[in-house]
Amino acid sequence: MTKIIEINNLDYSYPDGTKALSGISLDVSEGESVGIIGPNGAGKTSLLLHLNGILDGKGSVKICGLKVENKNLPFIRSKVGLVFQDPDSQLFMPTVFDDVSFGPINMDMPKDKVLSAVEKALGEVDMLKAKEKIAHHLSFGEKKRVSIATVLSMNPAILALDEPTGNLDPKHRKKLIEFINNARLTRIIATHDLDLVLKVCSRVVILDKGRLVSQGASRDILSNKPLLEAHELELPLSLPENQC
């Protein structure tokens, strides 16, 4: 399988000097679904922000074989669909249509293609009926779904989701899991929701204090109680071992 994300020895410190990532090396193959887990402040979001050059640390990040640097950013940003944790940050245009069409228009797609991309993306997350709605009038679950549509419309190769199930009710969470499972993209998901990881990711990476401390098949890592507890995590509730 071709490698779609290649991260090599990535270091990043925030402007105030706090070390966010140190010596991260990680490869992700095309079509793979990878979960990034770890305690609060482990560096999960910072790692995602490096995938399309929002943050620029030391070391190298390559997407589809291209180095993440200024001259490649337009291409890379069209390939990496990054969905932020807070839908109020993700949805900044006045209407759902404007938001979902924002990416495609920036990619200079012709008008008819923008329209069809918006329809398709909203259809995939089952939000077509909200096309003309104002973002503030949507429920939290709807906002999350529209947030995903805003990057799907750009036809990305990689879907990077930051805490996708945070604050979602069980029904919408279930729908989102179905959606992630059915998406034929490379998926990289930073989350605390270990049950979600168990359901949708084939591989798991544990970050702690900015370091990549362990990685492996989801079932192996997520059933390793001592390892999880050493990094302030716990066994997913849906594991058979964890059920009374």
Next chain:
Amino acid sequence: MHHFYIDEYSDLESPLHRLDPRVKIITFFSFVLFIIFTSPRSYFTFFLYGCVLCALIGFSRIPWRFVLAHSLVIAPFVLMVAVFIPFLKKGQVAGAYSFGSINLTVTYDGLIVFWNILVKSYLSIICVIIMMASTKFTNFLRALEKMRTPKIFTMILSFMYRYVFVIIDELMEMRQAKEARSIGGTKWFHTKVLANMLGVLFIRAYEQGEAVYLAMCARGFQGEIKTMDRLKISGFDIVFSCIIFAALISIRILAG
């Protein structure tokens, strides 16, 4: 949480709601000009303008209560400006009052100017209310953009419209959190707490702004916000504005 929306009734179904926002802006702006350039003594003309506006409100199906309540919002401002005019304008005296050593005289000319300001501002604000209440704010912005309003201006309005409710929500949540822990305390203490809350709100708004900028960059933003033009002027729009213009012109000709 429940908010008051500027375009609360913009989802109603009516001929007025279906109008292209550009046509609506031009028509209502012209209506305001007609009102402004009417002589203050043409009482019948004002009455007819009022009738046209009432007919438009009826057509638009916007509740009368909403229009009336919102038309009163500007009353204090107009009154504040206009209330002294009858006393200051020189001319034939209509009445004189004295309070101790203060003598006030009201002149006929002054009263006419007072009436002029009141009636024109009231009719104009009704025009604006009908236009804004029957148009989705987003469409209104799109129309402004199409009519060559500077992009920076429409973008500021658009972000404001998107985030003002988010910020109000945050303020309401903070207030609830404060109420939940407020037992006693002096008035001065609560005022200080409010000042702190506003400070926090500023910081949060700033942080939200940064997060939004990152989200914009992640979706290919390169310094210029591009939006798609989806407005279309139909035959109905042209017919509507012709009818309004014909009505306004005939009112001017017939009623002077």
